Amino acid sequence: MKTIGLIGGMSWESTVTYYQVINQVIGKSLGGLHSAKTLLYSVDFQEIESCQANNEWDKSAVILSDAAKRLELAGADFIIICTNTMHKVAEQIQKAITIPIIHIADVTAKHLIKNKIKSVALLGTKYTMEQDFYKSKLIEKGLNVLVPDEQDRIIINNIIYDELCLGKIKPESKQAYLNIIDKLVKQGAEGVILGCTEIGLLICQQDYAIPFFDTALLHAQEAAWLAIN
Secondary structure (H helix, E strand, O other): OOOEEEEOOOOHHHHHHHHHHHHHHHHHOOOOOOOEEEEEEEEEEHHHHHHHHHHHHHHHHHHHHHHHHHHHOOOOOEEEOOHHHHHHHHHHHHHHHOOOOOOOHHHHHHHHOOOOOOOEEEEOOHHHHHHHHHHHHOOOOOOOOEEOOHHHHHHHHHHHHHOHHHHHOOOHHHHHHHHHHHHHHOOOEEEEOOOOOOHOOOOHHHHHOOEEEEEEHHHHHHHHHHHOO
């Protein structure tokens, strides 16, 4: 079994999901008392969020590259960055190490194509929805990406940082997300990417008819499968 290197803490609530799902997949696949070989480097999210807010992406890349190098030295066979937004600096992190980073957008695109989705709604932080580092990975695979309008992007982003990253789950916020999804479905969305690893804490597939693609779950499952194959 390969050893999974996890860069977590962004936020720690969603990192818990990664650890849980990885071990569930390993246990179900191998049976018995099997669990995953993992190394976790959990950063201080306040430092990372400050870099995001101040547009100091190079500084955040240095912090996460240091984490990745430590995981490689400790014996990780590949790296999983347990967040969507910080894949903005994935290429910079990759240059600092020799083991591969499994990109969350590549994993998501694979599942969208497998499910024959051509037009997909993307929910996430304002950085993920507005910048190209994530969307371009999907567009390169021939997918049409729909994002909410500016007002709805603000709502989505504020709920992520002011509530979900603090472990606050509010029914009115859930309804706000579902209302936004309604609008995107009317624009032609055939599926919805939960493109922030915290969003799955708020809404899930049972809440809506069209398929949801929870990136935290898909990414964690991919990590587990790579570890045993």
